[in-house]
Amino acid sequence: MEKKDCFSCKNKDCLISQNLGVLMDTEFLSEKHTIFTKRNQNFMLEGAPIHGLFFVYTGKVKVYKTGINGREQILRFAKDGEIIGHRGFTIGEYHEVSAKTLDETILCNFPHSTLLKMLKSIPELTFSFMKFFSEELSRSETKVQKFAQMNVREKVIDTLLYLNRKFGQTNGFLNIVLSRKEIADYAGTTDEQVIRMLSALKKEQLIHSKGKSIGIRNLDCLKSEISDHMFFISS
């Protein structure tokens, strides 16, 4: 299959894309690989040797860790332009998280050695990465706080708001379809609790659903419920 090149790429969020100016005269971009995946493919596995850095070209991915009793903890979802596998790129030889595609997904992959060369020789790129890491850390800290302080209702609502922020809605439904368990694995609760909460929210006319798809009906109401006592938390 053909290789996706960075010059025709439309992903404005991509750190490579943003630094094309300083990258275009280097040989680094030619060392990039393009990977075509189907749905439900584990392209990164906890404990496996690191295989460089991935960018989502198009598609959807979940990043997760397997925890106690084999329970999955979804750390985040990634869409077009986003980075996967950045946590292990300077320390250790093994991935600390797993990643699985939720859709047919095209991935760009930079080998570890290429990435190190890039970061050492291009300050602009390194700065972009620092900025990105700083934001990631902030998000991560916010998530710890939410996990500790939110009740189940708030966790589920917060998850729906996050999905809406990231993927948006078309025709009244979120542009991502997850199983109830996946929602639970992100929110930090169980699928039964998620199901109960979704039913409750449906009764209150705050959301609606068709099969696995969920749509937000009253965004402001949901937002206010979180911000009432979580207004100090941004994310």
Added chain:
DNA sequence: GCATTAATTGGTC
């Protein structure tokens, strides 16, 4: 159509 998986509901601790 059958078999497996997911969603839902109710109950217990």
Added chain:
DNA sequence: GACCAATTAATGC
């Protein structure tokens, strides 16, 4: 609020 069990709906083959 987690875990377990039973029922029903959805989906894959």
